[in-house]
Structures are given as structure tokens and as C-alpha cells.
Amino acid sequence: MSTYVNNPDEAKEYQNRYRVFYIVIAATFTIFTMRLWYLQIISGNELREFSEKNRIKQNKITAPRGLMLDRDGKVLVENLPGFEAILTPQYIDDLDDLAKTVGPILGMEPDKVVQKVQKSRKQNGPFAQIRLKENLSREEVFRLKRVRLDTPGLEIRESIVRYYPLKENGAQLFGYVGEISKRQIPILNDQYKGALKFDQGDIIGKSGLEETLEKDIRGTDGISFIQVDAHGREAVTQTPNIYGEQIKDQTPVHGNNAVLTIDRDLQEAAYAAINKTGDARGHIGAIFAMKTNGEVLAWVSTPSFDPNEFSTGITPQTWSKLINDPFKPLRNKVIQDHNSPGSSFKPLVAVAALSEKVVTPTTLVASPGTFFFGRRPYHDSIKQGHGNITIYDAIEQSSNVFFYKMGIALGVDKMYDYIHDLGIGQKTGIELSREVSGIMPNSAWKKATVGEEWQPGENLSTAIGQGFVTVTPISMAIAYNAIATEGKVVKPFVIRKILDQDGKVLRENFPQVVRDLQQPQPNGVKVSPETFKVVKEAMRRVANGSRGTARFWKVPGVEFAGKTGTAQVMGFSADQIFASCMARPIHMRHNGWFVSFAPVENPEIVVAILAEHACHGNTGAAPIARDIYEAYFQKYHPDIIANALKNKGQKHAAKSEAATTSVDE
Numbered sequence: 022m023s024t025y026v027n028n029p030d031e032a033k034e035y036q037n038r039y040r041v042f043y044i045v046i047a048a049t050f051t052i053f054t055m056r057l058w059y060l061q062i063i064s065g066n067e068l069r070e071f072s073e074k075n076r077i078k079q080n081k082i083t084a085p086r087g088l089m090l091d092r093d094g095k096v097l098v099e100n101l102p103g104f105e106a107i108l109t110p111q112y113i114d115d116l117d118d119l120a121k122t123v124g125p126i127l128g129m130e131p132d133k134v135v136q137k138v139q140k141s142r143k144q145n146g147p148f149a150q151i152r153l154k155e156n157l158s159r160e161e162v163f164r165l166k167r168v169r170l171d172t173p174g175l176e177i178r179e180s181i182v183r184y185y186p187l188k189e190n191g192a193q194l195f196g197y198v199g200e201i202s203k204r205q206i207p208i209l210n211d212q213y214k215g216a217l218k219f220d221q222g223d224i225i226g227k228s229g230l231e232e233t234l235e236k237d238i239r240g241t242d243g244i245s246f247i248q249v250d251a252h253g254r255e256a257v258t259q260t261p262n263i264y265g266e267q268i269k270d271q272t273p274v275h276g277n278n279a280v281l282t283i284d285r286d287l288q289e290a291a292y293a294a295i296n297k298t299g300d301a302r303g304h305i306g307a308i309f310a311m312k313t314n315g316e317v318l319a320w321v322s323t324p325s326f327d328p329n330e331f332s333t334g335i336t337p338q339t340w341s342k343l344i345n346d347p348f349k350p351l352r353n354k355v356i357q358d359h360n361s362p363g364s365s366f367k368p369l370v371a372v373a374a375l376s377e378k379v380v381t382p383t384t385l386v387a388s389p390g391t392f393f394f395g396r397r398p399y400h401d402s403i404k405q406g407h408g409n410i411t412i413y414d415a416i417e418q419s420s421n422v423f424f425y426k427m428g429i430a431l432g433v434d435k436m437y438d439y440i441h442d443l444g445i446g447q448k449t450g451i452e453l454s455r456e457v458s459g460i461m462p463n464s465a466w467k468k469a470t471v472g473e474e475w476q477p478g479e480n481l482s483t484a485i486g487q488g489f490v491t492v493t494p495i496s497m498a499i500a501y502n503a504i505a506t507e508g509k510v511v512k513p514f515v516i517r518k519i520l521d522q523d524g525k526v527l528r529e530n531f532p533q534v535v536r537d538l539q540q541p542q543p544n545g546v547k548v549s550p551e552t553f554k555v556v557k558e559a560m561r562r563v564a565n566g567s568r569g570t571a572r573f574w575k576v577p578g579v580e581f582a583g584k585t586g587t588a589q590v591m592g593f594s595a596d597q598i599f600a601s602c603m604a605r606p607i608h609m610r611h612n613g614w615f616v617s618f619a620p621v622e623n624p625e626i627v628v629a630i631l632a633e634h635a636c637h638g639n640t641g642a643a644p645i646a647r648d649i650y651e652a653y654f655q656k657y658h659p660d661i662i663a664n665a666l667k668n669k670g671q672k673h674a675a676k677s678e679a680a681t682t683s684v685d686e
Contacts, residue, residue, distance in 0.1 A: 081222070084240025085181050087276035089195065089230065091285040092316075092517065096186060098195050098231075103182040104162050106153040106175070110142060113174035122172055126164045127154045145203055149221045152200060156182050156333035183224075183231075183332040189325035190292040191283075193353035194453070194515070196229020197328035227331070229353070230515070233452050234279050237519045237528070243273030277527060278520045282316035290652030291319040294645045295632075301603075303613055303632025303641040307354035309494045310628045310649055313502055313618070314532035315511035317451075318626065319649065322354040347608070348633070356451060359459040359491035360631065364402070364419045365586030365614040365638065366486025368556050369500055371412055373439035374427040375552040382555045385409040388422040399425055399481055402587075416559035416584065417566045421485050428484025433475055436483060437463035438544050442536070443510065444499035445492055450512045450535075459496055462489040486586060498629040501583070501616045504560070505624035507553040508538035557582055561621045570639045571615060574647035578665025579654050583617020583628075583646065585638030602636035610634040613641030619650050626653055 089098035106127060113119055120134035127134075134153065141151045157165070157177070165177050183198045201209070201223045209219045216236055219225065225239075226232040291308045308321040326343055330336075343351055352358060374380050390406035392399045400421065401407065407420045415423035428436065441447065446461025460466075462483065464475035482488030495513060503510045511534055518529040538548045560582035563569040570585040589611050602610050613635035618624040628646045635641025654662055 080178070080245045081220075082243035082245055082270075082273045083181055083224065084242045084273035085275050086183060086198070086224075086231075086240065087234075087238030087278040089234075089238075090278060090280050091283045091288070092281065093285070094280075095285040097191070097281065097283065097285060099184050099186070101182045101184045103155065103180045104157040105155045105178055105180040106157060106161075106165060107178050108138060108151040108153050109148075109174050109176065110138060110151065111148055111174075113138075119172055119174065122168055123153070123165070123175060126161055126168070127157075129154070145221050152222065152334075154334060155180060183328075185328045185332075187285075187288065187292075188327045188329060189323075191288055191320055192229075192325045192328045193322040193351075193355070194229055194283075194320040195328065196231035196233075197227055197331035198224050198231050199227045199331050201225045228351075229453060230279070230281075233454060234516070234519075238276040238279055240276035241274035244271040246270060275522050277522070280517045280520060282312075282318065282515050282517045283320065284318045284656075286656055287319045287649065287652055288321070291321045291645075291649050294648035294652075295321060295323055295630075297645075297648070300644055301635070301637075301640040302644045303635025305348050305633040306612075306631040306635070306642075307358070307494045308628070308630055308645065308649070309355045309498050310626060310653075311498060311502070311513055312626055313506050313509075313511075313624050315502075315513045316517070316532065317513055317515040318653075320355055320515070322352070324348050324350040326350045353453070353455070354631065354633075355494050356449075356453060356456040357493070358631075359457055359493050360612055360633075361488075361490060361588040361590075362486040362492045362497060363586035363588030363612070363614055363638070364421075364485060365497065365584045365616050366490060366492075367416055367419065367424050367484075368504060368560055368584050369440045369443055369445065370424055370427055370431070370436060370484050371416060371556050371559065372443065372504065372548060372552060373431055373436050375412065375555060376439060376546075376548050377431060377435060379427060379430045380412055382413065383411055385411060386415070386423050386426055388415070388420045390422075392422045392425055394425070394429070394478055394481060397478065412555065413559045413562060414568075416556070417562040417569050419563075419570050419585065424484040425481040428480040429477070431480070431484075433480050433483055434463045434465075436480075437461055437466075438546050439548070440500070442538060442542055442544070442546050443503050444496055445490075447496070449495050449499050451495060452514060452516050456495075457493060459492045460489055486588060494629040494631045497614075497616045498627050501618055501629070502624075502627045503538060504553055504556055505582075505618040505627060507550050507557075508540075508548055510535045510538065557621065560584055560617070564617065564643075571617075571643040573639070574643045576619075576647060576650045576654060576662070577669065578661040579619055579650060580621045581617050581619035581646070581650055582621045583615055583643075585643060586612075586614030586616075587637050588612045588614065590634070607634050610636050613638040615639070615642035615646050617646055619654075625657075626650070 085100045088096060091097050106123070116135055116138060117131070120131035124131040124134045137153065138151055141149060162177060165175065169175050169177065185192070185195060201219055201221070203221065205225070206219050206221065209217070209225070213236060217239060226235045287310065291310060295302070295306065295308055296304060305323055308319060309317070310319040311317045324346065330339055375382070380386065386409065388401060388407040388410050390401050390404050392401070402419050402421050406422060407414065407418055410418070410420060410423060414420070441461045446459055448456050448458045467473060467475050467489070479488055483490055499510060499513065511532065514530050516530055519527045521527055536542065538546065539550060541547045561580060563584055564571045564574065564581050566572060571583060591609060611634070613632040614630065615638045616629045618627045628649050630642035630645050632638070632641035632645070
């Protein structure tokens with residue numbers, strides 16, 4: 022038997038607690054009701070659309086980059102079809118299992134696969150797709166397809182592989198492509214704001230013309246939509262749709278093509294010339310060839326690299342080899358490396374000396390083997406010296422003492438006025454980035470840079486292209502071109518025009534004369550046609566005179582004018598200065614230069630050769646120029662060489678006949 026106790030005081034004690042409990046329940050119910058109402062009524066359409074889209078996977082279709090063509094329409098850079106393995110991290114169930122399955126197929130250690138995924142998650146976030154390997158072989162594609170259905174997160178995607186048919190030849194000019202980094206995305210989006218938009222995983226130009234022409238040759242990516250299951254795998258049973266409406270793919274738009282001024286035939290001849298064996302020519306350095314109006318014909322920098330290795334995913338071993346190479350294959354030596362020009366600088370000093378009336382074409386200057394300035398001896402290019410010589414002889418035979426005296430008479434500031442206006446010590450304005458200017462010093466430059474006054478003895482080293490003077494091959498070509506054209510300093514260019522896919526010209530570049538030195542310049546410089554003609558004749562004798570330093574390298578029927586140069590890369594004591602260069606370790610050997618133009622009477626082409634550590638310009642650089650001229654005139658003026666060879670054959674036959682007749686008599 023139970024007893025019911027009705028205690029009003031006890032009931033009153035729990036009333037407040039019940040009231041709080043009821044309020045909490047009512048509030049909770051109200052909150053859930055309001056949230057449900059918000060989700061169903063207010064945000065229903067939005068959430069439904071999100072849900073629909075969550076089962077639709079959006080894939081980017083990379084637009085093909087535009088081609089690069091040479092001046093004759095020959096392909097320099099193109100695209101090839103390929104396949105790539107892609108991982109989508111959020112769909113991966115077990116990363117270790119995936120790595121063990123996929124790694125061996127792709128020739129990758131499973132640990133490397135895991136590291137690559139973890140690195141991408143850290144750098145790019147947990148949802149960014151990872152390009153595991155590019156340019157898959159047929160065998161790799163076949164094996165990946167067999168395991169794909171059992172490997173969530175793995176995708177095999179068609180891709181476009183950038184292809185460089187010339188491989189190492191011109192790699193620094195054409196550049197290479199690679200995947201955009203997380204750091205580059207905001208930078209490039211700001212740089213190309215309103216024109217291009219970059220996202221994670223995009224392939225972009227990393228250097229050279231690929232980088233310069235990004236805006237022109239980069240196309241517009243397309244989009245494809247597929248319906249996927251919970252593991253991100255394509256569900257082929259349904260057509261992708263939202264609210265019953267089919268989603269339409271967006272077709273990619275091909276990038277524009279770039280027509281360059283480069284001549285592929287001459288480019289190949291130049292590369293073959295610097296790599297030719299059998300003589301003393303240098304194999305490390307740069308070649309720059311252009312028409313006298315500024316159109317670039319050939320551009321070589323060695324040692325080089327194969328940009329196709331970047332297109333297909335460069336290995337750590339290859340990258341390490343490139344960046345640790347002491348001769349820097351990734352650097353564009355044509356515009357980035359500035360070196361002392363040595364005696365190839367002398368024609369520029371000659372322009373200043375003649376213009377300032379320091380000498381006339383017939384002035385004789387004593388040039389002994391050793392010249393003392395104060396108590397310091399300065400040596401000529403040969404021990405015995407050159408005797409009393411004119412400016413023609415000084416350039417032909419490359420006398421140092423003659424130009425020491427020109428440097429003393431002119432002074433550095435006067436040399437600067439003329440030589441800087443010829444294009445030395447300033448950027449040329451070529452379209453590629455990272456060009457350096459080199460140095461043409463004057464007294465103000467030394468005071469501002471070194472914090473010291475210019476010393477008179479420094480005029481001597483400056484006058485023979487040593488000391489503070491540094492130049493790039495492209496700037497030397499511009500200066501020599503000004504001599505060849507008797508005063509016209511041009512702006513070099515390598516991009517001739519941009520074409521759309523229908524062949525319509527969107528943009529075109531034309532030759533541009535920056536200044537004409539026959540006209541008075543702001544600094545008072547003015548060079549007469551007669552001065553240029555004297556220097557040109559002296560340079561003609563370098564390659565054609567009886568004592569010319571480049572007289573051994575001839576092209577039948579063609580006279581070219583130029584100047585050799587041998588530039589020390591370090592100082593030597595008096596007893597070592599004339600020692601055998603080739604006996605020294607390679608890093609201690611002199612650089613060789615040969616800068617020239619042809620033909621002498623009506624110049625069409627200028628060639629600048631830097632042969633690093635080749636010891637001499639006449640043996641290390643001049644034969645390379647000879648081969649380039651031969652290729653140029655064989656292509657554009659074959660009759661000149663053919664007639665010269667024919668005449669030579671006839672003369673030889675006549676001599677043989679005369680000799681036979683003499684014997685018979």
C-alpha cells in the first residue's frame with residue numbers, strides 16, 4: 022500500500038525549476054523550427070543548387086598555347102597531345118594504398134607519391150588537384166586505367182605537351198613552361214588584370230619568349246562537366262544537369278601564334294657552328310646574329326638545356342645538375358652575362374679618337390712592346406710590339422699600345438660620350454626580360470658606384486676593353502651595327518607579328534632607329550660618315566688583310582669586317598702574361614670575341630660571338646662567325662658563293678694548265 026503525500030511547500034519548491042525547463046524546451050523547439058524554415062524556405066533554392074552541383078565535377082580543358090614560327094613559317098615551338106595522371110585529394114580514401122598501387126606504374130617510389138601529395142596539401146590546400154605525372158606512356162595509361170575504378174581520387178586526363186623541336190638549340194630564347202606556383206598566382210593575376218586569370222594547376226611560360234608572350238599565345242581554357250559518385254568517379258549513367266537542365270561544356274580557345282624574326286636554318290647553322298669539333302673554337306658562350314635593321318636571325322647560348330624536360334616534368338636529378346653547372350646553362354648569355362670585351366672594344370674607341378681629332382687616318386703612332394705610364398709597364402698584344410702604325414694597322418693587328426695612347430688622349434668621359442651613344446652600357450630594349458646593361462664607366466659612375474675618383478691609369482685599361490668595361494653580346498652587336506650602317510643605332514626585336522588562328526595580324530613590329538649618330542646628339546656627339554668609313558676599312562683588313570687577326574677565316578665571294586678580342590678573366594703577373602693560355606685550367610683561360618658584319622660594302626647581317634674560356638678570339642670565335650656567314654649567304658645569295666667557287670676553280674685550272682705547258686716546253 023502506497024501513500025500519496027500532497028505537500029504544497031514541496032511542490033512550490035519545484036515550480037521554478039519546471040518553468041525553466043519548459044522555457045528551454047520551447048526555445049530549443051523554436052530555434053529548430055526557425056532554422057528549418059530558413060533552410061527550407063529562405064535558402065532552399067540555393068542549397069538545392071549547391072547539392073546538385075556537388076555531384077557535378079568541373080574539369081578544366083587547357084587551351085593549346087599558340088605556336089612559335091620562324092620568319093619563313095617553320096615551326097620553332099609547337100604542341101603535342103599527351104596524357105597526365107591527376108589526383109584529387111578529397112576523394113582519396115587511403116593515401117598509402119594509392120601510393121603503393123600507382124607509384125610502381127609511374128616509376129615512382131610510393132614514399133615520393135605520398136610526399137608529393139602532402140607537400141601539395143600544405144602549399145596549395147587540401148582540395149587543389151595534383152599533377153602526379155605528365156606525358157604518360159601508352160603502357161602507363163593502359164595500366165592506370167585498369168586500376169582507376171578501384172583507386173578513388175585517381176584520374177587520367179588528356180593534356181597538351183609543349184614541344185621544342187630544336188631541343189637545346191635556342192632554349193634560353195624560347196624559354197620553357199611549367200606549372201604556376203601558389204606565390205605566382207596573385208602576382209600574375211594582378212599583372213594581367215582584366216586580360217588573363219590564373220588558377221592553381223595552370224601551365225605558364227616560365228622564361229624566355231614563353232614568358233614574354235604569355236598574354237598573346239595563352240588561349241582561353243574550356244570547361245567540361247561530368248557527373249560523379251561519392252568517390253569522385255565518373256557516373257556514366259546520367260547526363261550532367263542542374264534542375265533537369267543539361268550543362269553545356271565550354272570549348273577552349275586556341276592561343277594566338279607568334280611569328281618570329283628568327284631564321285630556323287641559320288639558327289641550326291649557328292648551333293652546329295659553336296658545337297663543331299676539330300679546331301680550337303670555343304663551345305661555351307653565346308651567338309647573336311641580326312639583320313642591320315634590328316631583326317634577330319639567330320640566338321644561341323651554351324651550354325644549354327632541353328626545355329622538353331620541363332614540359333614533361335623535370336626530375337630532381339636533372340634540375341640539380343642544371344643549377345650546379347659552373348657554366349650556368351639556364352642563363353641567357355646573350356643578354357644576361359656581361360664580360361670584358363677585350364680588343365673587340367677598340368673600333369669603338371677608334372670612332373671617338375677620329376671624331377675628336379686625336380688622330381687622323383694617316384697619323385703614325387709608336388707602338389713598342391712595352392709602354393710605361395708613370396712607373397707601371399703596360400704590355401702590347403705581342404712582345405716585340407708593332408712599331409710605328411696608323412689606326413688601320415692598330416685595328417688590323419690589334420695593338421694595345423696604340424689604344425693606350427688613345428685612352429690617355431681622350432680620357433674616360435670623352436670615351437663614354439661616344440661609346441655609350443653607340444649602345445654600350447645600356448639595355449637594347451629587346452623584348453625579353455632580365456636583360457642587363459653592362460657597364461660603360463665614366464668618372465661620375467665611379468664616384469657614385471665605388472666612391473672614388475677616376476684615376477688616369479684607368480683610361481688605359483678602358484681603352485682596350487678591360488677594367489670596369491663589361492658588355493653583353495647583344496650590346497656589342499648593336500654598337501657594331503651602328504658602325505656598319507654609319508651611325509644608325511637600332512632597337513633589336515625578335516617578335517615580328519602575332520596572328521590569330523585565321524591568320525589575321527593582331528600586332529606587328531617594325532624596324533626602329535633609336536638615334537642617328539651622324540646627327541648632333543644631346544651630349545654633343547656627332548660622327549661623320551668619313552669616320553665610320555675609316556673604321557670599317559680597318560675592320561675589313563682584320564678579316565682580309567695580310568696581317569689581320571681573323572684573316573684565316575674566309576667565305577668565298579664575301580668580304581666581312583670585324584674585330585677579334587681576347588679578354589682576360591683574371592690578372593696575371595708580367596712573367597705569366599704571355600704564357601700558354603690553353604695550358605691553364607679552363608676557368609683561368611681568356612674569353613674570345615669576334616664581332617663582325619657582312620658584306621663590307623652593303624652590310625646585311627651582324628654577328629657577335631662570345632667564346633668563353635676559348636683563349637683567343639681569332640681561333641675561338643672567328644671560325645664560328647665564318648660558318649654562320651657561309652650559311653647565310655648560301656641561303657640568301659647562293660649565286661655569290663657559287664660564282665666565287667667557279668672563278669676559283671677556273672683560276673686553279675688555268676694555273677695547272679700553265680704549269681703543264683711550262684714543263685712540256
